[in-house]
Amino acid sequence: MDQLNLRHLYYFWMISREGSIARASEVLDLAPQTLSGQLSTFEAQVGGRLFRRERRRLVLTDLGEMVQGYADDIFALTGELHETLRLAPSDRPLHLSAGVSATIHKLIAYYLLQPAMHLDRTIHLDCRTGRTEDLLHSLKRRELDVVLTDRMPTLEGVDRFAVHPLSSSTISLFAAPALAEALRAGFPESLNGRPLLANATDTPYFSKLMNWLTLNNVRMNLVARVDDSALIKVFGREGFGVFAAPTLIQDEVCRQYEVERVASLDEVTDQLFAVTRNRSPAHEGVRAICVAGNVDKRG
Incomplete structure (x- = not known):
């Protein structure tokens, strides 16, 4: 994996948080088909399945749990950066x-x-x-x-x-x-x-x-x-x-x-x-x- 697409990672992270592609698509204002396609592209990029289906629910695989752990850290820092950049330079x-x-x-x-x-x-x-x-x-x-x-x-x-x-x-x-x-x-x-x-x-x-x-x-x-x-x-x-x-x-x-x-x-x-x-x-x-x-x- 030479390059990691952060947008694909973000889409995966939102799906894992919302628990389904349908709910994540509403939050992201994307068509479910589009989001499903983005997830498939990301899974091909990381080299494995990130979710498995259990009774109509998406459950993280072992690989998915590992990727989610990194995503939690990445987007927590991204949120902190966003809040910091909203401050005046002297207040940062x-x-x-x-x-x-x-x-x-x-x-x-x-x-x-x-x-x-x-x-x-x-x-x-x-x-x-x-x-x-x-x-x-x-x-x-x-x-x-x-x-x-x-x-x-x-x-x-x-x-x-x-x-x-x-x-x-x-x-x-x-x-x-x-x-x-x-x-x-x-x-x-x-x-x-x-x-x-x-x-x-x-x-x-x-x-x-x-x-x-x-x-x-x-x-x-x-x-x-x-x-x-x-x-x-x-x-x-x-x-x-x-x-x-x-x-x-x-x-x-x-x-x-x-x-x-x-x-x-x-x-x-x-x-x-x-x-x-x-x-x-x-x-x-x-x-x-x-x-x-x-x-x-x-x-």
């Missing part, structure tokens, strides 16, 4: 497809996306997380409108991409209250030999943290790598070690996970970027993210 929903690097804390990602959600029009957000490299390929294929990442992308072969620096934050160390209190005295020497929980050792700020420890002659004991930003905080709350998180979200981290901040490390920062296909994005939501995010929030 704006679709935003955003890719978020998996190493960005989810609350930070929310803060970055929030400006787009506060535009004076309805936003339909499609948010995807993953590896920065994979997300950039999706951006190149126009499957995404913007990619949010915590590392400067290597844009070999995609020179037309634009990188927009967003907010940055210092990194703070957190621990369960008893451990945090013990570590504050004599900091940073107090960190020596203490257990360290790593969220993901390939995050840019983790290498900065390790460099900071080395420069301060501190050797911590890396006891766990937890590739989940929420789970690592649970381990920290239960006293298994110290973990790092952006200072920007310290209040939420302390409140939600019942931990305390040990100290902020001014020399260790987490820089965020938005990657777009054009230096001046036409998409209102992407522009809002780039403008609002281009503020230093070191915390």
